[in-house]
Amino acid sequence: MSSQLSPQARRWRVIIFTLPIIGATSFVLYKRLILGEPRRRLPTDLDRHGNEKVAAILTTGERKGEQGGRPTGV
Numbered sequence: 001m002s003s004q005l006s007p008q009a010r011r012w013r014v015i016i017f018t019l020p021i022i023g024a025t026s027f028v029l030y031k032r033l034i035l036g037e038p039r040r041r042l043p044t045d046l047d048r049h050g051n052e053k054v055a056a057i058l059t060t061g062e063r064k065g066e067q068g069g070r071p072t073g074v
Contacts (some may be wrong), residue, residue, distance in 0.1 A: 031037045
């Protein structure tokens, strides 16, 4: 990557890189704001077992992946 691009080539590189991002973002916002599609959410264990996990953290003071107050694997 030691070759220097001319200013015109840099402009084209920026345009080629940003147009797909702007297009995809605009399309998703259009679907959400105009068509009323709900926001996508990632499913989590907290949705299914939220109260149980919070109660376990509060009672034991440990989180998943921790033993004795230290993260596992250390």
